[in-house]
Each structure stands twice: as C-alpha cells, then as structure tokens.
Amino acid sequence: MKLTPRLQAIAELIPPGSVVADIGTDHAYLPIYLLLEQISQHAVASDINPGPLKQAQETIAAFNCHQRIDLRLGDGLDVLTDNDDVDTVVIAGLGGRTIASLLDKGRNKLARIKRVILQPMNEAGYLRLYLANNGFAIVHESLVSEGKYLYEIILAKPGLETEQDPFRLSIGPRLLEKKPPLLPRLLKEKIRKLRTVYHSLQRAKKEDLTEKIREVEYQLNRLEEVLDSAAKSTDID
Numbered sequence: 001m002k003l004t005p006r007l008q009a010i011a012e013l014i015p016p017g018s019v020v021a022d023i024g025t026d027h028a029y030l031p032i033y034l035l036l037e038q039i040s041q042h043a044v045a046s047d048i049n050p051g052p053l054k055q056a057q058e059t060i061a062a063f064n065c066h067q068r069i070d071l072r073l074g075d076g077l078d079v080l081t082d083n084d085d086v087d088t089v090v091i092a093g094l095g096g097r098t099i100a101s102l103l104d105k106g107r108n109k110l111a112r113i114k115r116v117i118l119q120p121m122n123e124a125g126y127l128r129l130y131l132a133n134n135g136f137a138i139v140h141e142s143l144v145s146e147g148k149y150l151y152e153i154i155l156a157k158p159g160l161e162t163e164q165d166p167f168r169l170s171i172g173p174r175l176l177e178k179k180p181p182l183l184p185r186l187l188k189e190k191i192r193k194l195r196t197v198y199h200s201l202q203r204a205k206k207e208d209l210t211e212k213i214r215e216v217e218y219q220l221n222r223l224e225e226v227l228d229s230a231a232k233s234t235d236i237d
Contacts (some may be wrong), residue, residue, distance in 0.1 A: 001029065001032055001033045001036055001063070002144055003029060003030070003167045004029075004145045005144050005145065005150045006119065006144050006146050006153075007029060007030050007033070007092070009049070009115055009142055009144045009151075009153050010030060010090060010092060010116075010119060010153060011030060011033055011034060011039070013117050013140065013142075013153070014034060014039055014041050014088055014090075014117070015039075016038070017039075017041075017086065018034075018039065018040055018088045019040060019041075019043065019044075019085050019086050020034060020040055020043045020044070020085075020088045020089075020137055020234055021043070021044040021045075021046065021077075021079070021080060021084070021086045021088070021089050021090070022043065022045045022046070022050070022089060022092075023046055023076060023077065023079070023089060023090065023091045023102065024046070024047055024052075024091060024092065024093060025045035025046060025047055025052070025053075026052050026055070026056065026069075026093070026103065027052070027055050027056055027169070027177070028045045028057075028059050028060050028069065029059070030063050030090065030092075031043035031045045031060075031065075031069050031082070032043075032059065032060060032063050032173070033172060035065050035068055035069065035118040036063065036065070039051070041068065042066065042070075042079070043067075043070070044058070044067050044069070044070045044072060044079065044084065044086055045069050045070070045071055045072070045233065046071070046072040046074055046079040047071070047073065047107060047173055048075050050073060050200070052067060053071055053073055053085035054108045056071060057071055057111055057204055066210070069192050071149060073092070075102075075103035075105075075120065075148075076091075076105055076106050077089070077102060077103070077106025078105075078109075078110040079105065080106070080109045086112075086113065087113060087115070088114060088115050088116075088117065089110070089113055089115075089116045089117070089160060090102075090115070090116075090118075091117075091118050091119075092117075092118070092119035092185050093119060094120065094121060095120060095121055095122050095123055095125050096120035096121075096122055096123030096125070096126045096127035097126050097127070097180075098120055098156050099127055100126060100127050100130035100131075101129075101132050101236075103116070103130070103134070104134070105133075105184065105187045110158075111117065113115050113158070114157065114158075115139075115155060115156070116155075116156050116157075117153065117155050117168075118153070118154045118155075118156065119151055119152070119153050119154070120152060120154075121166050124152045124154070124172070125169065125170030127154065127170050128154065128169045128172065129170070129171075131154070131156050132163065132164070132169055133142075133159035135158055135159070135160075136156040136157065136158060136159065136161065137156060137157055137158070137159035137161045137162070138155070138156050138161055138163070138172075138173060138174055138207070139155050139156065139157050139162055139174070140154075140155040140174055141153065141154050141155070141172045141174040141175045141178075142180065143180050143182035143183065143185075143196055144182075145182060150182060150188070150189065151173065152175075152186070153169065154172075161173075167222055171186075171187070171190070171223075172186075173178070173224065176226065177211050179230050180212070181231045181236065184230050184231050185197045187226060187227040187230060188227065189222055190223055191220065191223050191224065191227065194220055194223065195214060195220065197216055198213070198217070198220065199217045201213050201216060202222075235237050
C-alpha cells in the first residue's frame with residue numbers, strides 16, 4: 001500500500017513494535033500500512049460515524065488484515081479499554097481545538113500512552129498550547145506538502161514542554177529550531193491570514209479595537225522577523 005505524503009509522514013514517526021490506535025481512521029489506510037510493513041502487529045481503528053467505519057471494514061478485509069485490526073465505533077479515546085495494550089495514539093485530519101478536546105476528555109485513557117501523533121487541520125497553535133499546559137512535551141514537528149495543502153504534524157510525549165513563549169508555541173517550537181524547507185511557506189500563510197484579520201479590525205467601527213490591533217501588529221512583526229530568519233537559513237542550506 002502506498003500512503004499519501006501526509007499519512008506517510010505520520011507512519012514514519014511510529015517505532016517498530018508499537019500498538020497504534022488510529023482515532024478517526026476513515027479508510028484505515030494507516031493501520032493497514034503499519035501491519036503490512038510489519039511496523040505493528042496489532043492496531044485499533046475507530047471512528048465516531050458508522051459510514052467511515054464500514055469503509056474501513058471493507059478496506060481491511062481487502063488487505064486481509066481483519067484479524068489484527070480492531071474496529072470500534074465511538075467518540076475519541078472513549079473507544080480504548082483497560083485491556084488494550086495501545087502505546088501510540090494517532091489523531092489526524094481534525095481541527096486543533098477538536099483534537100485538544102478529545103485529549104482532554106480522554107485524559108484518563110492516556111496513562112499508559114507513550115506518544116501521541118497529531119495532525120490538526122487548523123488551530124495548530126491552540127493545540128500546542130494545550131499540550132504544553134497539560135503535561136505533554138512536543139518532541140518533533142514536521143511539515144508536509146500534499147497538493148495545495150500544507151500539513152503540520154506534531155509528535156508529543158508525556159513530559160514537560162520547555163518552550164513557554166505562546167508566540168513560539170503558536171508556530172511550532174521544534175519547527176523554529178530545525179527550520180525545515182517548508183517553514184517559510186507556513187509563515188507566509190500565517191502572515192497572509194493575520195493581515196486579513198488586521199484589515200478587518202481596521203475597518204470595524206462598532207467598538208474600540210486599539211488593543212486588538214496593536215496585538216495583531218505585534219504578531220505580524222514577529223512573524224515577519226521569523227520569516228526573514230527562516231528564509232536566510234533556507235537559502236544557506
């Protein structure tokens with residue numbers, strides 16, 4: 001099975017021998033791949049909706065993996081039981097705020113989890129802040145381009161996050177340290193979106209938004225400084 005670049009990048013973060021729970025599995029491509037490549041011997045695949053789970057069931061049967069993948073219908077980490085030996089949780093393709101909510105709701109299910117691999121579709125900064133404030137250390141981050149989209153992938157483990165600056169957490173502390181080639185593209189997208197917010201605030205007339213405008217200006221200035229630094233680093237590389 002050939003995975004999409006996004007799922008391939010997630011698979012590469014999973015150590016051999018891991019037992020994975022793919023929360024919101026869709027077609028179950030990731031757990032099937034992990035079994036076929038002998039990265040995992042067993043996996044849990046879940047979804048909150050019966051439709052995607054039925055699609056996953058058909059895909060699993062087609063690859064003859066039905067004896068080693070447990071399909072479960074349920075919300076987030078609620079599908080995990082005390083008898084599971086899951087050590088890796090993957091939540092990909094949901095909003096950052098939704099992922100944070102699932103982790104928070106399933107906090108009691110995370111006691112034996114060694115790592116979480118998260119791929120938020122938006123609000124990645126919110127998710128990182130949640131992780132940093134709730135006992136997770138962000139140990140690795142990567143950027144993946146797929147079609148016209150740029151995806152952020154976060155690997156976190158139980159522990160103390162050393163980065164406490166909300167601005168750096170909003171971008172990705174490990175991205176800022178490693179400066180991958182796609183970082184300038186990510187920063188440009190953030191700047192573009194923030195400029196849209198800035199212009200909207202300037203046009204608003206219903207209330208005094210001076211403080212909000214100043215905060216957005218500050219964020220824009222810092223983003224442009226980081227972009228300048230990242231661009232220079234990429235040119236050198």
